[in-house]
Amino acid sequence: MAALWIHAVEQGLAYGIAALGVFLTYRILKFPDLTVDGSFVTGAAIASVLLTQCGIDPFTVLVLAFLGGGIAGLITGLLNTRLGITNLLAGVLTMIMLYSINLRIMGRPNLSLLRAPTVTRIIEAAWSPLGSLAVLAFIGLLTLAVKLLLDGFLRTEIGFALRATGDSEAMITAQGVNTKTMKILGLALSNGLVALSGALVAQYGGFADVGMGLGTIVTGLAAVIIGGTLIRSNHVGWMTLSVLLGSLIYRIAVILALRYGYVIGFQASDLKLITALLVVLALVVPYLRERRLRKVSAC
Amino acid sequence: MLELDRLSKTFHAGADRVVAIRETSLTLADGDFLTIIGSNGAGKSTLLNLIAGTYPPTSGRILLNGLDLTGVPAHRRARRVGRIVQDPLAGTAPSMTVAENLALAMKRGRRGLRPALPRRLRHRFQDQLSALNVGLENRLRCRVSLLSGGERQALAVLMATLVPPEVLLLDEHTAALDPSNAVMIVRLTRSFVERVRLTTLMVTHNMEQAIDVGTRLIMMHKGEIIEDLQGAEKAHATVPQLVDLFSDHHVVDDELLLERVF
Numbered sequence: 392m393a394a395l396w397i398h399a400v401e402q403g404l405a406y407g408i409a410a411l412g413v414f415l416t417y418r419i420l421k422f423p424d425l426t427v428d429g430s431f432v433t434g435a436a437i438a439s440v441l442l443t444q445c446g447i448d449p450f451t452v453l454v455l456a457f458l459g460g461g462i463a464g465l466i467t468g469l470l471n472t473r474l475g476i477t478n479l480l481a482g483v484l485t486m487i488m489l490y491s492i493n494l495r496i497m498g499r500p501n502l503s504l505l506r507a508p509t510v511t512r513i514i515e516a517a518w519s520p521l522g523s524l525a526v527l528a529f530i531g532l533l534t535l536a537v538k539l540l541l542d543g544f545l546r547t548e549i550g551f552a553l554r555a556t557g558d559s560e561a562m563i564t565a566q567g568v569n570t571k572t573m574k575i576l577g578l579a580l581s582n583g584l585v586a587l588s589g590a591l592v593a594q595y596g597g598f599a600d601v602g603m604g605l606g607t608i609v610t611g612l613a614a615v616i617i618g619g620t621l622i623r624s625n626h627v628g629w630m631t632l633s634v635l636l637g638s639l640i641y642r643i644a645v646i647l648a649l650r651y652g653y654v655i656g657f658q659a660s661d662l663k664l665i666t667a668l669l670v671v672l673a674l675v676v677p678y679l680r681e682r683r684l685r686k687v688s689a690c
Numbered sequence: 691m692l693e694l695d696r697l698s699k700t701f702h703a704g705a706d707r708v709v710a711i712r713e714t715s716l717t718l719a720d721g722d723f724l725t726i727i728g729s730n731g732a733g734k735s736t737l738l739n740l741i742a743g744t745y746p747p748t749s750g751r752i753l754l755n756g757l758d759l760t761g762v763p764a765h766r767r768a769r770r771v772g773r774i775v776q777d778p779l780a781g782t783a784p785s786m787t788v789a790e791n792l793a794l795a796m797k798r799g800r801r802g803l804r805p806a807l808p809r810r811l812r813h814r815f816q817d818q819l820s821a822l823n824v825g826l827e828n829r830l831r832c833r834v835s836l837l838s839g840g841e842r843q844a845l846a847v848l849m850a851t852l853v854p855p856e857v858l859l860l861d862e863h864t865a866a867l868d869p870s871n872a873v874m875i876v877r878l879t880r881s882f883v884e885r886v887r888l889t890t891l892m893v894t895h896n897m898e899q900a901i902d903v904g905t906r907l908i909m910m911h912k913g914e915i916i917e918d919l920q921g922a923e924k925a926h927a928t929v930p931q932l933v934d935l936f937s938d939h940h941v942v943d944d945e946l947l948l949e950r951v952f
Contacts, residue, residue, distance in 0.1 A: 544803075546805055546806060546807070547801075547802070547803045547804060547805060547806055548793075548797050548801035548802055548803070548804055548805075548806045549801050549802065549803060550806065551786075551790060551793060551794055551797075551801075551806040551807075552794070552797075552801055554783070554785070554786060554790075555783040555786060555794055557785075558783035558784055558785050558786060559779075559780055559781075559782070559783050559784070561775070561780050562780060562781055562782060562783055563783065563794065564764050564765050564768070565742070565764070565768055565772075565773045565781075566768055566794050566795055566797070566798060566849075567765050567766070567768030567769055567797070567798040568765055568768075568801070569763070569765045570765075625785060625786075625787070625833055
């Protein structure tokens with residue numbers, strides 16, 4: 392049972408990095424970016440190929456996956472800001488392009504990392520005194536480092552400009568910021584984080600699969616929304632913490648549902664449906680509440 | 691010095707063609723405070739949008755202190771051209787705090803990876819907000835979305851003048867406020883503008899305000915400047931006189947008559 396909980400927390404943290412990426416576009420930039428379903432796999436694909444075929448150090452691989460995801464975000468950003476394609480469509484187009492590109496990178500639909508020297512294996516060996524908590528400690532530290540770096544970035548002059556871009560484009564343009572550049576930067580950073588998460592999940596899970604990114608946007612949104620209802624704050628540090636917390640709770644719920652869901656007739660394959668319905672619910676409730684209020688005030 | 695040289699702006703081509711600004715030339719000396727009045731569709735806001743770079747003119751040139759701004763994108767003009775818009779929501783970043791908004795306004799030029807809001811800036815902002823005398827000095831950490839319209843607009847005035855621009859554009863920036871807040875914002879605007887002798891263009895619907903504030907007054911109609919009052923002529927102008935001027939140009943409409951009542 393303890394192993395199950397450790398597993399849930401590890402997953403929650405590893406996917407939490409992707410959720411931070413979704414947070415950056417959805418919450419900060421107010422740009423619903425669907426690229427992430429593709430860039431998550433791009434990260435996993437880059438990691439698995441570099442590990443199995445190029446023998447590159449697994450920690451360096453994480454950085455390279457981040458850069459690969461950044462390029463994917465850059466493409467969505469260019470499609471949207473320079474070529475005038477709407478934000479949703481730009482993301483979908485890049486996501487579809489990435490499907491083919493990810494297959495090209497991997498060479499086949501899935502790659503096993505069973506024999507590769509993944510970060511989890513290296514950490515298990517290096518931090519053996521920690522026993523079964525070694526991997527958890529590593530993923531926890533890595534996620535925390537990513538969170539703190541993101542917090543720090545959002546407090547810089549450029550970070551402020553990025554936040555204001557999502558708030559009011561007219562206003563921040565009047566303060567001398569090119570909002571197009573900010574959107575491209577935000578999308579690149581966001582997809583970099585998502586790809587980093589994909590690379591981590593692949594190494595942790597021991598495989599990369601071309602379909603593993605399906606629903607990244609929805610699980611990311613679930614984490615952002617769950618976290619946002621638990622911690623209501625406009626302080627950057629609290630907001631990113633809430634996203635990680637949301638991701639943890641979501642993963643725990645998933646693992647419990649997979650383990651005990653059969654009692655009420657759930658199958659593993661129902662997971663995406665339930666996640667999406669959860670996000671629908673979270674998005675619809677505030678909308679309906681507001682509409683009801685408006686009706687009352689109209690009377 | 692701000693020079694508008696035969697500026698024209700046409701929206702839509704073909705049958706829907708709307709000429710918003712027609713061959714308009716205007717020269718403002720440093721420290722001039724111009725008020726602009728005119729009926730709806732006269733081209734007042736379009737004129738400010740052209741100066742701010744929201745869109746390019748169809749023809750003509752915009753020169754600011756000898757520099758040709760005509761093709762320069764809006765965000766690159768921001769260091770020279772400050773602006774306050776009518777909607778208090780649009781002029782500030784609502785999800786960010788008062789201090790964060792001020793920090794955004796400190797950096798009109800290049801932005802880097804330095805911390806945007808170091809402690810010394812907070813202290814400085816606190817002093818500057820105290821000087822506004824609207825009670826914002828203790829609300830530095832408050833989200834702007836929680837402020838009232840008047841408080842937000844006061845913040846916008848401070849933001850536009852924190853790093854003094856070469857020209858300040860005020861686009862009916864008191865129109866969305868209640869009368870007491872409007873008076874407060876006009877007081878703040880005047881004190882800033884007069885202290886640094888800022889070249890300013892203010893669009894207003896309120897004729898009283900147009901006469902009361904500033905050093906020069908122009909009246910626009912259908913994209914052209916139809917009256918230009920300066921010096922003593924401006925100083926001694928009255929609202930009935932302005933209405934008469936409007937009717938001389940056959941631009942009296944219900945709205946103008948309504949404003950006369952107030």
